[in-house]
Amino acid sequence: MKLNLISLLLALFLLGALICGEEELNTEQETNIEQEKVIDHGTIDQEYSPHFHFFESFSDGLGKERWIKSSDAKFQGEWKFEESQEPCGIADDIGLVLQNEAKHHGISTKFENKFEASKEGLFFQYEVRFQEHVTCSGAYVKLLPDFEPINLNGDLHYVVMFGPDKCGETNKVHLIFKRFNPKTEEWEERALVKDSPSPIFDTISHVYSFLVNTDGTFKVFVDLKVVTEGTIDEEFFDGWQPETVDDPEDEKPEDWVDEAMIEDPEVTKPEDWVDEEFIPNEEAEEPEDWDEDEDGEWERPMIKNPDFTGKWNHPMIGNPEYKGEWSPKQMPNPDYYLDESPGVLNDIYGIGFELWIMSPKILFDNVILGKAEAKEQAFEYAEKTWGKKFKFQEIERKRKEKERVEMLKGGFVQRVRTFILNLIDSLIYTFKKYPIPSIATSVIILLSTIWLFSKLLRKSPQAQTNTQANPQIAEKEKIGNKSKSKNESEEFIFLKTWSDVSMPEDTSESEKEEEEEEEEAEEVEDVGIDYDDDDSRDDQEDED
Incomplete structure (x- = not known):
C-alpha cells in the first residue's frame, strides 16, 4: 500500500512538472525540430565539389578508404568517423574525430593529382568543433608536398600549416608557409606574427579559411569573416633567410x-653626508640573564639613525670617449635568395593532421582545397552546411545557459523541472536517432515495471488466501504472534526493571504464582503444537 501511494505521488509530481513546463518545452522543441530537418548532403556535395581540387565531407562513407593512419609508432592516438557527441543540427553528419587525450594523432590523405598553387593561388577551408573543454590542444592542418600517407611523421615538411592552436603561451590561428631554399637545399618557414587572429575555443562548430593570391596578398577568415589580411612580406611574416648577416671574422676592438x-x-x-639608515642603540644594556654559551654573543639592537640624510648617488655625465654600440660588420648572406613571388606556393600533394592533444573528441569536417577563385563557392557551401549547424548549436548553447541561470535562481523545484525537460529532450533525440533500439529498450523497461508492480500487489492477498485455506498455518501464526508478544513483554519488563531498580515491587505472592502457572500452561501448549515430524508425535503419545 505504501509503495502504491509513493508511486502515485511521484507520478502526480512528474505530471505537474511536465504541465508547468509544457509551454516552454513545446517552444524549444519546435525550434530544435526545425533546426534538425535533414539536408541532402549528397546533392549539395555533387553541386559544389566540381569547383574544388579536393573536397571531403565524410558523408559518402568512403573516408575510411581515403584517410590513412600513419604507421609511425609515435602516433598512438585513434581516429573515428562518427557524428558529434551532441546534436549538431544536421542528421547523420559524419566527421573525422580524434579520440584520445595525451597522445599523438597522425592521419592523412593523398590527392589523385597534385595541386599547382603557383598558377592560380590557393584557397583552403575546413570545420572544427572542440566537443570538450580545451586545455592544451592543436587543431591545425598541414598541406603537404609529395609524400606517402603511411609514412606521415612529425619531421615531414609541409607547404602550409594553418589552423587554431592553444597550449602554454600559444593561443593563435597559425598561418605558416614553408618554401624550399635552393641554396641551402632546406625547407624554411615563414610564420604570421603580426595581427595573428585568436581562435574560438567553445564547444560549437567553427569554420577556418585562408586565401593566398599569386601577387603575395593573403586573407584569413574565421566563420566566413576576415580577421587578418595583408601581403606576404617582412612586415607580416618572419623566418626566411635575411639578405645580410654578421661577419664572423669581425671582432670588437680592445x-x-x-x-x-x-x-x-x-x-x-659631502663629508657630512650620513647614509647609514640604522645604527646600534647605545642606551641598550645586556640583560642580566644573558648566557653567551646558550644565547651567543650579545649585540646591541639597531635603531633608526636620526642623522640619516638618504642614499647618496654619484651624478652621471655623458662619456666623452663614447664611440657608440658596437656591432659586427655585415656581409652578404650566402644562404639568401631573392624570393620574387612569395605568393607562389609549392605544389601540394595531400592533406594531413599531425597533432598532440590534451582535449579529446576534436571533430573535423568539410575540408576544401581549391584555386583562389573557389572562395565564393566554398563560402556558399559553408552557409548551407556549417551555417545551419552553427545556428542550431548557438540556439542550444543559449537555451542551456538560460536553463542554468533559471535553475540557480529557482531552487530545488526548478532544478527538478529543468532536469525533467532535459531528460525529455534527450529521449526525443535518442528515439529519432536510434528508433529500433529505443523502442526495444522501452518495451523491456515497461514489461519489467509491470511485472514488479504486479508482484508487489499480489503479495498481500496471496498471504491472506493461504492463511484462510490452511487452518494449521493460521493457528501456527497465531501462536507465533502470541509468543512474540510474550517475548516483547518480557523484554520490556527486563528493561523496566533495570531502569527502575530502586523502586519497590508491587506484585503480591499470589499474583506471581498465577503468572507462573499461566506461563507453564503456555509452554506446554507450545510444545504440543511445535512438533514437526512423525517420530516426535509417536513419542509424545507413548508418554501420554
Whole structure:
C-alpha cells in the first residue's frame, strides 16, 4: 500500500512538472525540430565539389578508404568517423574525430593529382568543433608536398600549416608557409606574427579559411569573416633567410668604449653626508640573564639613525670617449635568395593532421582545397552546411545557459523541472536517432515495471488466501504472534526493571504464582503444537 501511494505521488509530481513546463518545452522543441530537418548532403556535395581540387565531407562513407593512419609508432592516438557527441543540427553528419587525450594523432590523405598553387593561388577551408573543454590542444592542418600517407611523421615538411592552436603561451590561428631554399637545399618557414587572429575555443562548430593570391596578398577568415589580411612580406611574416648577416671574422676592438654614461669626476660625496639608515642603540644594556654559551654573543639592537640624510648617488655625465654600440660588420648572406613571388606556393600533394592533444573528441569536417577563385563557392557551401549547424548549436548553447541561470535562481523545484525537460529532450533525440533500439529498450523497461508492480500487489492477498485455506498455518501464526508478544513483554519488563531498580515491587505472592502457572500452561501448549515430524508425535503419545 505504501509503495502504491509513493508511486502515485511521484507520478502526480512528474505530471505537474511536465504541465508547468509544457509551454516552454513545446517552444524549444519546435525550434530544435526545425533546426534538425535533414539536408541532402549528397546533392549539395555533387553541386559544389566540381569547383574544388579536393573536397571531403565524410558523408559518402568512403573516408575510411581515403584517410590513412600513419604507421609511425609515435602516433598512438585513434581516429573515428562518427557524428558529434551532441546534436549538431544536421542528421547523420559524419566527421573525422580524434579520440584520445595525451597522445599523438597522425592521419592523412593523398590527392589523385597534385595541386599547382603557383598558377592560380590557393584557397583552403575546413570545420572544427572542440566537443570538450580545451586545455592544451592543436587543431591545425598541414598541406603537404609529395609524400606517402603511411609514412606521415612529425619531421615531414609541409607547404602550409594553418589552423587554431592553444597550449602554454600559444593561443593563435597559425598561418605558416614553408618554401624550399635552393641554396641551402632546406625547407624554411615563414610564420604570421603580426595581427595573428585568436581562435574560438567553445564547444560549437567553427569554420577556418585562408586565401593566398599569386601577387603575395593573403586573407584569413574565421566563420566566413576576415580577421587578418595583408601581403606576404617582412612586415607580416618572419623566418626566411635575411639578405645580410654578421661577419664572423669581425671582432670588437680592445679600445672600443661603449659606455655612454660615466660618473662625474668633479663631484664627490659631502663629508657630512650620513647614509647609514640604522645604527646600534647605545642606551641598550645586556640583560642580566644573558648566557653567551646558550644565547651567543650579545649585540646591541639597531635603531633608526636620526642623522640619516638618504642614499647618496654619484651624478652621471655623458662619456666623452663614447664611440657608440658596437656591432659586427655585415656581409652578404650566402644562404639568401631573392624570393620574387612569395605568393607562389609549392605544389601540394595531400592533406594531413599531425597533432598532440590534451582535449579529446576534436571533430573535423568539410575540408576544401581549391584555386583562389573557389572562395565564393566554398563560402556558399559553408552557409548551407556549417551555417545551419552553427545556428542550431548557438540556439542550444543559449537555451542551456538560460536553463542554468533559471535553475540557480529557482531552487530545488526548478532544478527538478529543468532536469525533467532535459531528460525529455534527450529521449526525443535518442528515439529519432536510434528508433529500433529505443523502442526495444522501452518495451523491456515497461514489461519489467509491470511485472514488479504486479508482484508487489499480489503479495498481500496471496498471504491472506493461504492463511484462510490452511487452518494449521493460521493457528501456527497465531501462536507465533502470541509468543512474540510474550517475548516483547518480557523484554520490556527486563528493561523496566533495570531502569527502575530502586523502586519497590508491587506484585503480591499470589499474583506471581498465577503468572507462573499461566506461563507453564503456555509452554506446554507450545510444545504440543511445535512438533514437526512423525517420530516426535509417536513419542509424545507413548508418554501420554
